[in-house]
Amino acid sequence: SLQIRSRPDPTIGPDTMLVAGDKGTPTFTANFNPFHANKRTAASILYEPLIWINPLDGELVPWLAESWDQPDPQRIVLTLREGVSWHDGTPLTGEDVDYTFRMLQDFPANDVAGAWGRIDTLEVDGRTIAITLKSPDSPALPVIGQTVIVPRHLWEGVADPSTWRNEEPVGSGPFQLGTFTALQYTLDRFPGHWQASSIDIEHLVYPAASEELDLVTKGYDWAYAYMSDVENTWMAANDANRYWFPPGGIIGLHPNHDVAPFDDVDVRRGLALALDGRQVAEVAAEGYMDEASQSGLLLPNQEDLLDPSLPERGIIGQDTQAAIAAFEKAGFTYDGTTMRTPEGEPFTFAITTANGYTDWLRAVQEVQRELGAIGIAVDIDAPQPAAYEANLSSGDYQVAVGSSNGSDAFQGFSNLMSGEYYVPVGETSQNNRIRYRSAEADELITRYRASVDEAEQSEILHALQRLFHTDLPVIALYYGGLWGLYNQARFTGWPTAEDPYAPLQTYGSSPLLVLTRLRRAQKEAS
Amino acid sequence: MSAPETAPRPLPPALAGLRGGLRTIWTHRKARIGLIVLGLFVVLAVLAPWIAPYDPKDNSFGRSLAGSAQHWLGTTAAGEDVLSQLIHGARISLLVGFGAGGISTIISVVIGLCWGYVRGLPGEVINFVVNLFLVIPGLPLMIVVATYLSDGGISVIIAVIAITGWAWGARVLRSQTASLRGRDFVEAARFSGERAPRIIFREILPNMTSLIAGGFFGAATAAILAEAGLEYLGLGDSTIVSWGTMLYWAQNSNALLTGQWALLFAPGLCIALLATSLTLINFGIDGISNPRLREGSTGR
């Protein structure tokens, strides 16, 4: 059949990278306020955080803060890098850091990560930033560290930084804003950057048109998109096209623990045993992703955190007999065609997923099929994403498909399982929407917070994994992917499975690291 | 004018009218083609489980396969047989077409007739409601209602299309009713002691059969297109197999890139064919309600 090949724009020079990083809807609005949900994605590389966090495994990399220390679980001391300057040449100092945090305190709408939910006091003295936390809270470091710093001398005069669009951004990042039109904007290399020597790319171009078809046909160098049949589409369109799809989260069934019978661990185990995660992954992600480990970790990214005592690296395989046994233990009966609840009713329940999330939908359909095989009838509810969020937050669901457990392993467990976040059905919460309560989990989480000792933290994480594995707060199905697509003809040094230094996300702060590592394949003959 | 003495006892008038109408439609060349095409689709839909080579949701085949002897139209990105989906998709389109078309026709008949019959304040009130429905933008309204009722499956789609699609038909029926209302036989029925509902639905309604049938086929066409549009936008129920969802998945999995031409082409073509068949039938019905529209030439 007709093979669609890429046709790069010949006017784009070898020092310029075409990035599909920002999708116009259909056009761009000029909003570079890094604290806004609707900001242009490039705002995340115009401004820099104190600490760069690797979305793959949660590794902390010094960025504007060149080092840090946690003398006790309630204190953090960061040291600001020297020689950093804003795009307008003004040096970046502790004053800017101080301003940024005060501003976040004054305008909580901008405090997207919730830093002030944890900080008690913050003192800046020259390059030293000393923070006292409200309680022993060692995991607060990445939350506070990811705060991006904005220039005091430009922001101070702004009446309301939470509604300010910051159309002419001045940051400290490796690139500064070039031209901006409603359909495309460009970033130019910032020669005054503290890492200027590592920036080999002169220009970045962000067009608004970044549908999958555009990615394949317009010769993009870097894109982040799920591409169906990637081998025959993206890869076939250009010989230098490559992809790398590491896991970025666990897609699983989130039972509502306040709704019977999902409060019964045997039911949850029965469900987990009845499902073939590999097949679900195959159907949902065309086989590009693996079935997820019930350890709650992203494997292989977080292999080093894995509790070695878990069987099969925590993966629960399909075992229909065991599944039926588990259900029977919970008082269910199975007559070969229908699974009945202890009350004798046929066991049916609804799985909620968001309309338009096609991989989830396919996963649920596969789950529906597989549970159907042991006589459990599943209905699929697919409200619009907003309604899905509302249903989950308020607990108005039986079982939902959801994504959990990101790069920060502890944060993942804590957000999902901490009783601190528990609210009954009807009240809303964004964390622990599964309404899980476990004294053991709470105890482990508190202990972890109070610890700054890596060995102890690791040991607690192992315990959390075991709990996740046996109590199944969430039934892990498969890994959600980080869908990195790149072309290595003009730029090299891309992260790969062999060198997984960062994921290929074009949003967030990933590009900070990737763009400072890439090298031009051929230098201009000048 | 006078009937032969040996005339057979006539059919009940409604049936006789129907039979006469069908005959008139059948004599119309375009309408006949339409009836045949529609008939084919109906057969396809009814016999889908037996005709389709596979279960439309069976995803055990290779993904994005090109057409072959096993899979005439290839497979989807999820490994389902395109041909089987196409055949099963006819069911949804027909269901929506006839369901939503039928419901909206019923609404427009009831409202249009009452509107045309009553006078004074009630008439003004209906006028107001219908105008409101005409003024509120259709597709956006449909989208809003569809998102509101997003988890009811195909019946919600049918309801949404029906609710947003009746007003125009009501308006057409109203003017026809108003003109029939002035006819003596309506006044005469009143003199025979008939009550309003019976006059509206027994005396006036049967005289508008062809207009209503035309409205129905028009509404069915619109409903089929609307369903496809909603499904394509992802606002319907993406788990069902319909031509609209096929297009949705085709777009979603970049059928163009993966070379699944059939997945992209066939559903759209089927929608067009089905809608065309209804339109062709309507040509014939137009001929009944307006004899001047019957085939013929002006001799110019």
Next chain:
Amino acid sequence: MTGTETTTGPRDTPGGEAPLLSVRDLSVVYEPVGATPTRAVKDVSFDVGRGEFLGLVGESGSGKSTLGFAITALARPPARIEGGRILFGDVDIASMDHEQLRTQRQGGFAMVLQAGMNTLNPVRTIRQHFGDIFAAHRHVAPARREARAAELVRRVSLGPEVLDRYPFELSGGMRQRVTIALALSLEPQLMVFDEPTTALDVLVQHAVMDTIRALQAEEGFTAILISHDLGVVLESAHRVLVMREGRIVEDAPSADILHRPQHEYTRMLLSHFADPRAEHVSLPGIEAPEPAADGPDGPDAPAADGPDGPDAPAADGPDAPAADAAAADAPAADGPGRRRPGAGLELRVEGVTKSFAPPRRRAAGVLAVDDVSFTLAPGGATALVGQSGSGKSTLAKMITGVEKPTAGTIHLGSTSIGPLRGRALRELRRTVQMVFQDPYSALNPLSTVEYTLTRALANLTDLRGPALRRRMLELLETVGLTPVEQYAAKLPHQLSGGQRQRVVIARALAADPQVIIADEPVSMLDVSLRAGVLALLRDLRERTGMSLLYITHDLLSARLITDDILVLHEGRVVEQGPTAQVMRHPRDEYTIRLLEAIPDPARVHGA
């Protein structure tokens, strides 16, 4: 040229002068898609000489218009000229191409269409209509067009101000005159008038016919006048063609037609023609009551009249037995609980006025009925006559409770009709019933006769089950539709106009009403059918003792079946009295005009 040239024979041309129009063996067939073809004109041959005024009569559907279209080359599909030739002068019009045909419309043949009120484009002014014609033929210099248009409308007795009007701003008569003026503007040699006055009011009809006659006399064009009204044709035409079922059955000078009709059909037509002013008036099957001076006529007296029998046209078979039956078993057919004649309720109309809101803003309101009072005695028969728009129907609507009077009261016995609403109004239908004007639209085309009658019975009487059906069949018998079983099962389109009107009457009788209001019950029927229906109405009244309010603009029929008459003019009663007396000795000037408007061929051709 004056109307003296009456020598033109039917087939031969006098004095070697070639006929202007010569039709030979013309056949026209309608071939509608998906329906059976109709042969509307069959082997018709005739000649028309220059300056002749030819009449063409025949009942509805006999093919008159079809013939008219064919000879003016206006036949359009589904009509097709199947055979024969039409020679205009010495040109076969079939040989003319489109453009030749078009250009010869000026100075050639013109046609004034039936229902002339609809032949003007509603969105163009009269001036624009003239302008289009002048532009099309360029036979009038642009500078003279304005004056010519004014001159033409003056010729049809209209003022130049109509030129700036739109058709809807003119009355029907004015529109008809405008179409004649438009046709005249073509300066045609031959003009075909297709029923130019049929839809018009009596007085207007009279005036328009006068105009046409005068024009023909002055301009000298050849005219063909198509009409179903023998009186009108005889009054105007030199020669008359009688058409029946697509054939010309008689072709003779007017005087011969009037005095020596040859064909049986012509004779039948003539027999239905009478002058209401005469001392004795009778039509086949029905005779007018004698003037009051001859003593009070008992209700039974005229019942002895024979059926339409011998005079009734053989062609209208199904109607014939009707009157027969009605006459034969009169009292026996009556249902249970029959009232004694004259024992009903009296209808009293006192000072009734009805005004309607102005149709347009700033226009004056319409005073449709103005202070009308009269009494309809039980068993009495009163005619309500007057020209169109005089308020007859409005009065009828008020009596039946459909409209509410603005002032005045209407009593039926002791019940006041004005305030009746809803249920009480439905109750009124048991006593007051209505016979509608147009039997074609008064019956639901999709309901059988049985259904129509049964519904009325079920709603208005207490009969149920088999009794209901029995009564239904009885009703059919009463109106003479036998065999009843057969008629019960028919749909309206399977019935002739007269039969339909009988069904309408049967329905009105269902509730055994005491008052029947018949609003122009025969005006849509062919002459041959009228007498039967009229006879039935009169007969029923006399047998059941119900009273009849008979609304019409046709004075002859009023004379035939009513005892008293009210002449209505612009909503007011201008004259009132016994029918025969008012007709024979009218006092009011308006009544006199009404009577004079009745065509009187005897005036032209001698008695």
Next chain:
Amino acid sequence: MRYFLQRGGWFALTLWAAITLNFLLPRMMPGSPADAAIAKLSQNGPVTEETRRAVEAQLGVPDGSLIQQYVDYLRQILSLDFGVSYAFYPEPVSGLVAQALPYTLVLVGLVTIASFVIGTLLGVLAAWRRGTWMDALPTVGGSFLTTFPYFWTSLLLLFFLGYVAHLFPTFGAFSATTQPGLDWGTVVDAVYHAALPATTMLITSLGGWVLGMRNAMITTLGEDHVTFAEANGIPGRTVALKYAARNAILPNLTGFGMALGGVVGGSILVEQVFGYPGIGFLLFNAVTGQDYPLMQAIFLMITVSVLVANLLVDILYGILDPRTRR
């Protein structure tokens, strides 16, 4: 005067009801604007409670009772202040609409008018030359094209002429590198970008007008005044245009009024497929982003323009049809 008061009264009442409906409809949708924003964010990973709070604070998600919101909403409408968009926070709604409206008005508006004009002319021709190919081609062809799902037609055109043949641009209303202005180059560029969407809309909407006009015209052609005009030897062209078409167009005007009024709503599917920055796309974003203020503003705009378009058609009707003149 009374007549105008009455008409004005109904107009105002309809407007009020539509405005109220516009207020209620979005609020009937499940989920809040914050939920929509979070749904968007959560595609990049799990969202925490802290983020939700920040988002809610940012959007100033509606609080207060429904009545209070309604009163505020009415006040806003009266002062023509439509507030700040949620989906495009913190862009003001008026700015977004002002940006998108011109594209929609020009593209959809011109296409609608062109389609009506061309379709009507073809319908006139078809009826006048009934039974010939000039009848068959536009009626059958037009109605066949009308039955195509127009997003599908768009997709095919986009794929083949845009992505495969590279003949037309595939996205946007102008080139990425041009700053839209009012010079010749921009106009050419804009026309080039509008070509495919315009073609789709034109071919899928033409059939309706052709058929409507043809049927009305055939009916009119059968009327007596047309026969009379022919009997008077008025040339065919005059009869066709001044006697038949002139009268037959009247019933189609109502539909045209509705279509014109609908122009403001843009064409959601077409704009969506071609990434055209018009109101349709904006509305789609508003609906999926639970953006009450934006949705309300656009709905209001559509409602008012449909009402106004109908009013204009009424007036036009009055000019074209003397019978309705009062």
